[in-house]
Amino acid sequence: xxxxxxxxxxLSVTFGGLHALRDLNFHVDEGEIVGVIGPNGAGxxxxxxxxxxMVTPSSGDILFEGKSIIGLDPNQVTQRGISRTFQNxxxxxxxxxxxxxxxxxxxxxxxGVWGALFNTPGFKKEEKEIREHAEKVLGFFGTRLIxxxxxxxxxxxxxxxxxxxxxxxxxxxxxxxLLLDEPxxxxxPKESAELTDLIGKLRSEWGFxxxxxxxxMNVVRDVSDRVVCLDHGETLAQGSFEEVSNNPEVIEAYLxxxxxxKSAS
Amino acid sequence: xxxxxxxxTAGQGMPEAxxxxxxxxxxxxxxxxxxxAALIMTFIALSxxxxxxxxxxxxxxxxxxxxGYLTLFAVPLAFGWMIGNEVVLEGxxxxxxxxxxxxxxxxxxxLGGVGLTLLVVLMSNFDLRDPLVNWSPQLFNLLTFDSxxxxxxxxxxxxxxxxxxxxxxxxxxxxxxxxAVIVMxxxxxxxxxxxxxxxxxxxxxxxxxxxxxxxxxxxGEGDTPRPRVDSVFDPVINFIxxxxxxxxxxxxxxxxxxxxxxxxxxxxxxxxAKASYNAKTGPERTKQTSIxxxxxxxxxxxxxxFSGKIVNELLANVGIFLLLALGLNIVVGLAGILxxxxxxxxxxxxxxxxxxxxxxPGDAWPEWLPxxxxxxxxxxxxxxxxxxxxxxxxxxxxxxxxxxxxxTLGFGEIIRLLxxxxxxxxxxxxxxGITNIPAADFGPLGTVSGxxxxxxxxxxxxxxxxxxxVSWRLERSRLGRAWMAIREDxxxxxxxxxxxxxxxxxxxxxxxxxxxxxxxxxxxxxGSIFPSSFLILVSIIIxxxxxxxxxxxxxxxxxxxxxxxxxLGGPKQPGLLQEFSEYxxxxxxxxxxxxxxxxxxxxxxxxxxxxxxxxxEFLQDAWLxxxxxxxxxxxxxxxxVAPA
Numbered sequence: 041x042x043x044x045x046x047x048x049x050x051l052s053v054t055f056g057g058l059h060a061l062r063d064l065n066f067h068v069d070e071g072e073i074v075g076v077i078g079p080n081g082a083g084x085x086x087x088x089x090x091x092x093x094m095v096t097p098s099s100g101d102i103l104f105e106g107k108s109i110i111g112l113d114p115n116q117v118t119q120r121g122i123s124r125t126f127q128n129x130x131x132x133x134x135x136x137x138x139x140x141x142x143x144x145x146x147x148x149x150x151x152g153v154w155g156a157l158f159n160t161p162g163f164k165k166e167e168k169e170i171r172e173h174a175e176k177v178l179g180f181f182g183t184r185l186i187x188x189x190x191x192x193x194x195x196x197x198x199x200x201x202x203x204x205x206x207x208x209x210x211x212x213x214x215x216x217x218l219l220l221d222e223p224x225x226x227x228x229p230k231e232s233a234e235l236t237d238l239i240g241k242l243r244s245e246w247g248f249x250x251x252x253x254x255x256x257m258n259v260v261r262d263v264s265d266r267v268v269c270l271d272h273g274e275t276l277a278q279g280s281f282e283e284v285s286n287n288p289e290v291i292e293a294y295l296x297x298x299x300x301x302k303s304a305s
Numbered sequence: 306x307x308x309x310x311x312x313x314t315a316g317q318g319m320p321e322a323x324x325x326x327x328x329x330x331x332x333x334x335x336x337x338x339x340x341x342a343a344l345i346m347t348f349i350a351l352s353x354x355x356x357x358x359x360x361x362x363x364x365x366x367x368x369x370x371x372x373g374y375l376t377l378f379a380v381p382l383a384f385g386w387m388i389g390n391e392v393v394l395e396g397x398x399x400x401x402x403x404x405x406x407x408x409x410x411x412x413x414x415x416l417g418g419v420g421l422t423l424l425v426v427l428m429s430n431f432d433l434r435d436p437l438v439n440w441s442p443q444l445f446n447l448l449t450f451d452s453x454x455x456x457x458x459x460x461x462x463x464x465x466x467x468x469x470x471x472x473x474x475x476x477x478x479x480x481x482x483x484x485a486v487i488v489m490x491x492x493x494x495x496x497x498x499x500x501x502x503x504x505x506x507x508x509x510x511x512x513x514x515x516x517x518x519x520x521x522x523x524x525g526e527g528d529t530p531r532p533r534v535d536s537v538f539d540p541v542i543n544f545i546x547x548x549x550x551x552x553x554x555x556x557x558x559x560x561x562x563x564x565x566x567x568x569x570x571x572x573x574x575x576x577x578a579k580a581s582y583n584a585k586t587g588p589e590r591t592k593q594t595s596i597x598x599x600x601x602x603x604x605x606x607x608x609x610x611f612s613g614k615i616v617n618e619l620l621a622n623v624g625i626f627l628l629l630a631l632g633l634n635i636v637v638g639l640a641g642i643l644x645x646x647x648x649x650x651x652x653x654x655x656x657x658x659x660x661x662x663x664x665x666p667g668d669a670w671p672e673w674l675p676x677x678x679x680x681x682x683x684x685x686x687x688x689x690x691x692x693x694x695x696x697x698x699x700x701x702x703x704x705x706x707x708x709x710x711x712x713t714l715g716f717g718e719i720i721r722l723l724x725x726x727x728x729x730x731x732x733x734x735x736x737x738g739i740t741n742i743p744a745a746d747f748g749p750l751g752t753v754s755g756x757x758x759x760x761x762x763x764x765x766x767x768x769x770x771x772x773x774x775v776s777w778r779l780e781r782s783r784l785g786r787a788w789m790a791i792r793e794d795x796x797x798x799x800x801x802x803x804x805x806x807x808x809x810x811x812x813x814x815x816x817x818x819x820x821x822x823x824x825x826x827x828x829x830x831x832g833s834i835f836p837s838s839f840l841i842l843v844s845i846i847i848x849x850x851x852x853x854x855x856x857x858x859x860x861x862x863x864x865x866x867x868x869x870x871x872x873l874g875g876p877k878q879p880g881l882l883q884e885f886s887e888y889x890x891x892x893x894x895x896x897x898x899x900x901x902x903x904x905x906x907x908x909x910x911x912x913x914x915x916x917x918x919x920x921x922e923f924l925q926d927a928w929l930x931x932x933x934x935x936x937x938x939x940x941x942x943x944x945x946v947a948p949a
Contacts, residue, residue, distance in 0.1 A: 092800055118802035132793040133920075134913045135786070143786040147802030153811065156782035157775060163782070170783070193916060196927045213802050 044103075045070045045217055045249050046091070046122075051100030052273075053090060060086040061273040064100070068217065073243055073250045075264035075281070077257075079293055083273040084253045085127055088219050091251075092124045093117040104217070119147045123215035125206040127222050127253070133195040137185055140194050140205060141174040144212045177212045178205075180246075181238070200227050204235075211246065218242065220252040224259050236262045257285070269293070324401035327408050335388060335409055339416025342384040342465075347420045349376050352891060353439035355447055358884050362551030363497040371551075372884070373447065375494070381417045381465040385410030385472025406473045414469020418461035425449060425457035485568040492564035493557050498872075500546055502616055502881060509611040511536025605766060609759040617758035619871060621830065622878040624765030625823050627866035629843075630850040631772040631859070632819030637848070638857035638911070639780060640812035641792030642702070643710040645844055646717020650817040652839035653693045654824020656724055657686040659739040659834045660732070666739050669731025679745030679753070679829055686821050693720075694817030695810065702809045705795065717844055725836035738835035745829040755830045764829075768822045775815065776859050788812055789913070842876045849893055853900050855907025857914050864909050869893070 046068040053061045061083045068074050076084050089095040091102060093114040102109050109117055123144075132140050149170060155163030178185040181204045189197075194205060203223060210218060223239065224232040236259045242248045254260050260267060260281060267284040269276040271293040277284045284290055349355065359373035389406045393399045425448050427433075434440040449457030475483050496503065514537045536542070545556035552560065582593060609617050629651055636644045660666045661675070661682035677685070697716045701709055724733045733739065744754030745764070753760040779785045787808045790798040799805045828834045846869070854865020873889050874880030885892065900907065906915035916923050 094796065094800065113804075114796075114799045115802050115804045118800060123802075124800060126797070130794055130797045132790050132797070134793060134916050135789055139786055139789070143790045143798075143803070144801040146783060146787050147804075149783055151783050153779065153784065153815065156778045156784060159778070166783070193913075195916070195920065195924065209801065 043070045044068070045072075045105060046251070047103040048091075049101045049103070051090065051097050051102065053086060053095060053097045059273045061090070061097070061270075064270075064273070064275060066268060066275065068249055068251055071243060071247070071249055072265050073239065073252065073263055075260040075267045076251060076253045076270060077255070077260060077267060077284070077290075078270035078276070082270040082293075084270055085221060086273075087270065088124055088221055088251075088253065091117070091219060092122060115147060118213050118215070121214070121216040122219065123210040123213040123217075124219035125203075125210050125221050125223065127225070129199075129202045129206055131194040131197075131202055131205060131209070134193050136191050137178065137194055137197070137205060138171070138174050138190040140209050141177055141212045142170050144209045145170050145173060145214075148214050174212060177208045180211070180241075181208060200231050203227065207238075207242075211242070211248075216247075216249060218248040218250045220250060220254075222253055222255060224254065224256050229258075232256055232259055235259075239263050261285075322399040322401040324403060325405055327404040330405065330409050330412075335412050336416065338384055338388050339413045339419075342380050342413060342417030343420025343423075346377055346380045346417050347424050349380065350421060350424060350444060350448065351437055351439050352888060353444075354888050356439060356441065356444045357887060359443075359447060360550075361497075361884055362547075362549075363494060364554055364557045365547035365549055365551035366554060369450070372498070377421070378464070378468055381414035381468040382472040384413045384417060385469030386475055387472075388413045388469075389473050389476040402477050406476050407470045410469040410471075410473025411466040412469070414465035414467070414472070415462045416465070417469070418463070418465025421448060421461040421465075422458050425454060425461070429454040429457075481569065481572070484572065485565040488568040489561040489565045493552065493561050496545065496560055497552050497557075498882060500550065500552075502612075504542060504546060505613045505616050506608075506611050507538045507542060508536045509613070511538035511542075513611065602770075606763075609762050614758055617762050619879075619881065621758045621761035621765055622875055623866055623871045624762060624769055625827055625830070626847065626850065626870045626875050627863060628765065628769050628772055628823040628826070629820055629847045630854070630862045630866050631769065631776055632816045632823070633847050634851050634857065634859070634862045635776055635779065635819070636812050636816035637851055638862075638914075639776075639785060639792070640788040640809055642809055642812060643706070644713045644813070644816070645710050645841075645848065646697075646713035646715065646720075647816070647820060647847055648839050648841065648843040649697065649717045649720035650690050650693060650820035651824045651827070651843065652720050652724060652836075653690050653817075654686050654821030655828040655834050655838070656733060656739070656824070657689045657821070658682045658825040659742050659828045661685055662745075662829070663739055663742045665741065667730075667732045667734055679743075679825070680747070683822070683825050686825050687818050690817045690821030690824075691814050694814040698810045698813035698817075702806055702813065714841070714844075717841060721836050721839045721841075724839070736836065738833055739828075740833040742828050742832050742834065744832070745826075753826075753829055755832055761826065761830045765826055768826065772819050772822070773859055775819070779815065784808065784811060838877070840876065846870075846876050846893065849897055853896060853907060855909040855911055855914070857911035858907065858909050861907045861909035861911065865907070868908070869896075 044067050046066075048064055048066040051061055051064040051066075052059065064087070076087065078084050086095060090097050091109075093109065093112050093116065096111065104117075104120055104122060107120075109120060109122075112120070132143065135143065149166055151160075151163045151166045154160070155166070175186060175190070178190070184201055185197075185205060185208065194202065197205060203226070207220065207223060210220075220239070224235050227235065239250060239252065239259075240263055243250060252260075252264070264281055266279065267281050268278050269284050269287070269290045271289075276289050276293055277287040354376045355373040357373065358376060359371050361372040362370060363372060363375065364370040388409045389402075391400060425445070428440065428445045428448070432440065445457075448461070450460060452460075475486065478486065512535075515535065545552055545560060547553045547556075582590070585593060609620065612620070629647070632650075633644065633647050636642050636647070658679065660670070661677045662679055664676050666674075697713070701712050701716065704712060723729055724738075725736060727735060729735075744752040744756075746752050751760055753764045755761065779788075787798065787803045790801065790803060791805055791809060795805055827838070831838075850865040850869050851862055852865075853869060854863070855861020870878070870880060872881045873892055874883070874886050879886050880889075904910075905918050
């Protein structure tokens with residue numbers, strides 16, 4: 041068995057009296073693509089927020105590469121090698137496309153005030169590297185985000201391209217674990233298929249381990265090694281897509297329980 | 306301006322425009338605008354501005370053309386123009402410009418005049434001088450043109466109507482002519498307002514041309530004045546300006562004609578030059594930029610030689626506040642931290658320099674406290690300011706938005722009160738402050754003290770250049786990008802690996818250091834330092850400079866400082882319009898409100914800020930230019946689809 045990159049043990053979080061997540065056990069192996077599904081309000085995004093440090097769990101532990109990341113600030117978590125995208129695209133809309141990707145290399149670079157003021161060779165070299173890395177990352181999405189687009193503000197992008205840029209921004213932090221929150225939401229079937237392809241390449245070419253929240257079952261089926269279904273903050277089922285999608289509890293969570301008596305329709 | 310929302314199409318003669326009858330107006334709107342105009346005019350009259358500024362003629366010999374009357378005349382002019390404003394959205398039909406606009410303008414102006422008529426009637430019957438200090442016979446005479454109440458009751462209605470119609474008539478002119486008319490008007494007013502400055506500088510340049518030897522005199526220590534010579538430009542100056550102040554009538558007409566002609570012929574060329582500069586890229590552009598910077602630098606270095614003491618003093622003040630504004634611009638404009646207590650760092654800079662350079666700053670200091678030269682003290686000051694920045698910043702920086710603003714406001718006051726307190730009186734002198742601060746000595750380069758404003762100007766110039774360089778470099782660095790990201794969305798910035806606390810603290814510290822430079826220069830210039838120099842008002846005024854100028858834009862901050870501090874004056878420093886100093890805060894406030902409503906991005910906007918503020922229009926423009934990308938192969942516009 042390959043090494044566990046992420047190991048979540050008995051994780052719970054409550055908001056007031058609400059159990060957003062309850063006793064969650066979950067693990068991700070190195071190089072795996074895990075799909076997280078579940079109806080609305082199941083706790084999927086809370087789950088991501090917790091891994092990325094934006095929400096602190098009430099109990100339980102999150103081990104990343106064997107070390108606990110509980111209590112770390114989001115920027116420290118990113119520094120450790122976990123990066124994420126957001127369900128409702130949150131780009132730096134007034135920064136250019138290049139800048140969006142350059143700024144997320146912040147924790148991998150180190151030049152400060154002195155370098156900038158005196159334009160030291162180290163500063164110039166680092167700026168060049170940041171820029172090159174940004175273009176390389178953006179180039180992953182074909183020609184859509186490079187060329188003349190580099191200097192345009194992110195706000196002019198189409199919805200699908202904003203999603204792509206968000207992934208690029210997360211990629212630029214050089215993570216080992218990438219958390220994608222509904223990467224294909226709002227895309228048409230053609231674009232979804234293309235992005236599904238790219239998610240596969242994120243693993244094979246870039247070596248990222250990926251956890252992905254997704255509602256589009258085609259995408260989940262095509263790309264996930266393993267699927268986890270959450271409902272009401274609990275794990276309902278885990279396993280291959282076929283296993284999970286045929287699990288009666290999962291079907292019930294999505295579609296509801298069949299009524300005893302047929303109501304007059 | 307957005308492509309689909311054209312607010313003004315006067316004179317363009319849009320073919321589909323409908324014509325309406327001259328009296329087919331939105332009378333409710335006219336009545337509303339007219340009432341507002343009346344209120345504003347009455348308020349201005351009672352604020353004392355017309356009376357106080359009556360002594361400043363615009364054109365000498367014409368009784369009503371003074372700056373005092375202008376403050377009243379401007380209102381119907383502006384409202385007459387504004388009533389013609391019409392929002393024409395796509396699919397709507399514009400109305401043809403014509404007599405209808407004149408009627409509307411005249412009506413609004415006349416209604417505004419009614420306000421003053423009422424005031425005149427009230428003034429002739431009641432004496433309310435007790436609550437309203439400006440309820441004076443002088444104001445009454447001014448409002449009635451010295452002709453008694455019989456004239457006063459109707460004359461303002463007439464004036465209002467005429468001026469309102471004139472304001473509205475601008476809409477009927479073709480855009481080019483209209484621009485020329487506005488330029489003519491502004492030129493005449495500008496030349497009259499800036500009389501002291503122009504007279505001074507042009508006179509000195511003229512004298513130096515006639516007697517080049519004068520130039521060397523500027524470097525001399527002992528000022529043995531050379532015999533006065535007539536300036537080469539005396540004939541020109543005497544042609545334009547009257548000895549008793551204001552422009553001569555003929556001079557004003559010639560000036561207006563020249564300005565109008567220049568406007569008509571020059572506009573296209575300025576645009577072309579701008580476009581050619583913007584079109585250039587790479588080394589060519591760098592070359593042109595450096596040439597422009599070089600010319601500006603030479604002009605700035607030469608300027609103090611040709612300006613008198615008052616103008617130099619003014620420039621030095623502008624520089625001190627500009628330095629503060631540049632520092633605050635990094636904090637507020639780049640990193641988006643609304644710091645309302647920025648004056649704290651100015652105070653720390655000033656007091657640290659004072660304590661270290663003054664021979665005996667206070668009784669409580671131990672014997673070993675050294676007395677350093679100014680530049681030596683500056684190094685310590687910088688360190689101190691940075692530490693203060695860290696100390697104030699560390700608890701404050703974890704807050705966001707409004708909370709942060711209020712807490713910084715508090716810290717700004719705390720610092721001032723510490724300097725004022727009896728507890729630290731032995732160190733900082735309490736309300737008496739520290740008074741025996743020596744001039745800054747730079748050895749062979751000379752000394753900098755308040756007695757010689759020119760030297761202060763140069764010192765301040767060096768530090769402003771430094772601050773501009775720092776802002777410019779940082780904005781384009783890793784740190785600058787992180788600041789921008791934090792300004793846009795702090796939580797996302799943090800999730801993308803930016804240590805927001807450290808990065809924001811860095812902005813705070815850089816800002817604190819720049820403010821401390823300003824404080825150090827201030828204490829050497831004034832020679833004494835009191836807590837009352839560091840009122841909260843200073844923070845506010847610097848913030849207004851940054852906002853009005855254009856947040857996040859270095860050029861904007863410079864323009865803001867020149868306009869606000871230079872023309873209107875700083876918190877305690879008089880500006881070019883010394884007569885305005887009483888109404889300074891009133892004008893500051895009015896300007897700020899107007900800017901927030903009409904041009905929130907500032908006079909010289911930062912590209913990103915204006916994008917933020919005009920997101921919709923920007924996107925529309927980009928869409929029309931084909932820059933917005935449509936979703937790929939299908940060529941359809943992407944629409945947000947809710948997750949299935």
